[in-house]
Amino acid sequence: MSERLSNRPPGPTQEQIDEIARRFLTTTEMVAEARRKLHPHSWDFVAGGSETEATLARNRLALDLWALRPRVLCDVLQESIDTSSSLLGIKLRIPVIFAPVGGMTMLDPKGALGPVRAAAQFGTMTFISSVTEPDIDVAALEADGRLVLQLYIRGDADWVDAYVERALKVGCRAICFTVDTDAYSRRERNQLNRFFQQTPLVTGGRTGVMSAAGREHQERFNWKDIERIRKKFDLPVIIKGIATAEDAKIAVEHGVAVVYVSNHGGRQLDHGQGTLEVLPEVVAAVNGQAEIMIDGGFVRGTDILKALALGAKAVGLGKLQAWALAAGGEAGMGLLLHLLEEEITKDMMLMGLTKLTQVDRSVLAPAQPHTWPTALSAFPHLDRFR
Numbered sequence: 001m002s003e004r005l006s007n008r009p010p011g012p013t014q015e016q017i018d019e020i021a022r023r024f025l026t027t028t029e030m031v032a033e034a035r036r037k038l039h040p041h042s043w044d045f046v047a048g049g050s051e052t053e054a055t056l057a058r059n060r061l062a063l064d065l066w067a068l069r070p071r072v073l074c075d076v077l078q079e080s081i082d083t084s085s086s087l088l089g090i091k092l093r094i095p096v097i098f099a100p101v102g103g104m105t106m107l108d109p110k111g112a113l114g115p116v117r118a119a120a121q122f123g124t125m126t127f128i129s130s131v132t133e134p135d136i137d138v139a140a141l142e143a144d145g146r147l148v149l150q151l152y153i154r155g156d157a158d159w160v161d162a163y164v165e166r167a168l169k170v171g172c173r174a175i176c177f178t179v180d181t182d183a184y185s186r187r188e189r190n191q192l193n194r195f196f197q198q199t200p201l202v203t204g205g206r207t208g209v210m211s212a213a214g215r216e217h218q219e220r221f222n223w224k225d226i227e228r229i230r231k232k233f234d235l236p237v238i239i240k241g242i243a244t245a246e247d248a249k250i251a252v253e254h255g256v257a258v259v260y261v262s263n264h265g266g267r268q269l270d271h272g273q274g275t276l277e278v279l280p281e282v283v284a285a286v287n288g289q290a291e292i293m294i295d296g297g298f299v300r301g302t303d304i305l306k307a308l309a310l311g312a313k314a315v316g317l318g319k320l321q322a323w324a325l326a327a328g329g330e331a332g333m334g335l336l337l338h339l340l341e342e343e344i345t346k347d348m349m350l351m352g353l354t355k356l357t358q359v360d361r362s363v364l365a366p367a368q369p370h371t372w373p374t375a376l377s378a379f380p381h382l383d384r385f386r
Contacts, residue, residue, distance in 0.1 A: 011121025016331040017338065024328065025337055027320065028298065031376070032385035033327035034107075041195040043097065046322045047375050048189035049266035056266025059297030062274025066306050067367035071352030081209070081345045082355040084171055087291055087314045088173050088236055088257065090146060093123035094341050095356065097315030098333075099262075099295045100129035100176065100240075107326040112139060114330035115321060120144035122337045126318065127176055130163070136231045140170035144152050146366035150232035152174040153221045154214030157228070157353070164233050173236070174257060178264075180241030182219050185268045221252055230255050241268075243278050252289045261294040265318050266375075276307060281359060283311030299378045301343025306350075308359045319375060357360035 024030050035043055049056030085095035098119050111133035112126070119126045125146045128139050136149050137338040149167040151159060167175050189195075221302040230237055237256035242248050245262050249304070251259050261282050263272050275296030286292055294307050295316035304315045317336075351363055371377050 003130060009146075010066065011354070012331040012334040016362075017334045020258070020328045020331040020335050021338070022331070024032060027324070027336065028379045028381050029331060029385070030327040030336065031320075031323045031379055031385060032382055036369070036385075038107070039324050039348070041190075041193040042326075043111035044189035044279040045103070045106070045195055046319055046326075048187055048331045049270070049375075050185035050268060051270035054267060054270055055272040056297070056375055057265050057373045058274035059266050059368055060274070060375070060377055062276035062305050063297060063306060064369040064371070064373060064377075065220075065367060066276070067365045068305065068307075068347070068351060069363050070350050074352030076349045076354055078345065078349060080354050081348050082377050083341055083344050083348070085308075085314060085356055086295065087125065088148075090122070090125060090173065091313060094316045094344055095122055095304060095312075096337065096340055097293065097314050097320040098124070098126040098176070098321050100127040101318055101322055102129045102131040102320070104129075104132045104325065105161065107322055108329050110134070110330070112257050113142060113356055114333050116147065117120060117142045118330055118333035118337065120146050124337065125173070136166060136170055136172065141173065143169055143171075145173065147172050148174045148238065150178055152178060152181065153218040153236050155217055156349075157225070159217070160229065161232070164229060164235060166239060168233065168235055174238050175233075175235055175241050176238035176258075176260065177221070179221070180243070180262065180264050180268045183262075184215075185270070206310060207356050223250060226251075226256070227252050242282060243275070245271060245278075245281040246280040248285040252286055256290055258291045258293055259321055260310070260316070261292065261296075261298055262316070265296060276310065279307065279310045279312060297375070301340055301345075303345045303378070304340070304344060305359055306355060306364065309361055309364050 048267045077233050083094045098115040108114055110127050113134055114125045116139045120143050127148045127150045128283050130151045140147055149172045151163055164175050238258040238260050239251045239256050240260035240262050242259050248259050261279055263275055264272045276292050278296055291313045293314040294309060294312045295318055298315045307315050324332045376382055
């Protein structure tokens with residue numbers, strides 16, 4: 001396994017980041033630019049959820065139902081704030097990871113390469129999907145040892161093993177199995193647009209997760225397969241798609257390294273719970289026997305701190321990653337991380353905290369939602385860009 005983790009990995013130059021920072025002072029502007037640049041069908045593909053989009057809305061609602069408690073006169077010099085965390089033994093400059101996103105060539109011609117390079121340079125990690133470009137052999141060369149392969153199952157045990165062996169060979173830190181796609185959901189925005197994932201616009205020519213080819217293998221994939229892979233390979237296993245205490249407990253019993261709480265961004269089972277809502281029961285079930293990460297509507301520094309307060313080690317970004325990539329390419333990804341770092345830093349100062357280990361349940365209070373929850377409700381000024 002690669003141990004590179006150099007001090008100057010490839011990525012956007014500071015000049016490129018500075019140039020794009022003059023265009024975008026806020027993430028709101030990046031989302032607005034993505035909406036302007038993307039074809040409406042591509043925008044809906046990223047922004048939407050399944051059926052009524054209730055699960056998508058509940059992701060945001062779960063975040064809005066918690067308030068942060070400010071503390072004062074705590075001697076919190078900005079230069080003393082430590083926003084770092086870790087996952088899989090790798091130090092993260094901020095507890096934010098680029099989640100796996102399929103079909104990223106519709107967002108940027110280089111696909112996931114921009115996020116991979118920017119994350120490596122900044123000091124965090126990327127989960128690269130098996131249904132996006134570039135291939136892991138290419139991405140790993142730019143990842144500085146900070147890459148995880150996320151795999152959709154489209155073949156038998158030999159097919160899976162070949163992928164795991166490739167992940168090991170190129171230095172991936174772990175293998176991540178997405179397990180909430182036994183059926184591909186009815187995403188009505190896509191259906192109304194007659195827009196399907198196997199189109200080259202989305203996948204860059206690769207077979208998307210909606211393809212019927214090999215789907216029976218995903219449908220039959222089960223805990224016995226996880227057990228077999230864990231015994232055969234010396235590579236940490238991450239299970240993405242855990243949304244109940246029951247499954248979290250089973251994951252721990254099978255030696256999973258990271259329990260990844262996710263509902264696919266509200267894009268799979270409709271009328272599910274928001275991920276932050278189920279996080280406490282998952283944390284209790286895991287009981288310290290695995291690391292926990294989460295995604296599902298996280299777009300602000302305050303969102304990230306709420307997840308940490310309830311027991312997550314790191315937060316994955318899906319939609320926000322996609323919008324930033326569409327808006328500003330590789331340099332946009334670097335800027336996004338800097339903006340989130342600034343948000344987290346200032347939030348910690350206003351809460352009287354100097355390091356993330358101080359973030360626990362005591363910083364939270366129950367609250368009423370302040371707005372109707374949507375994928376975009378955390379960007380209240382977005383309408384001024386229409």
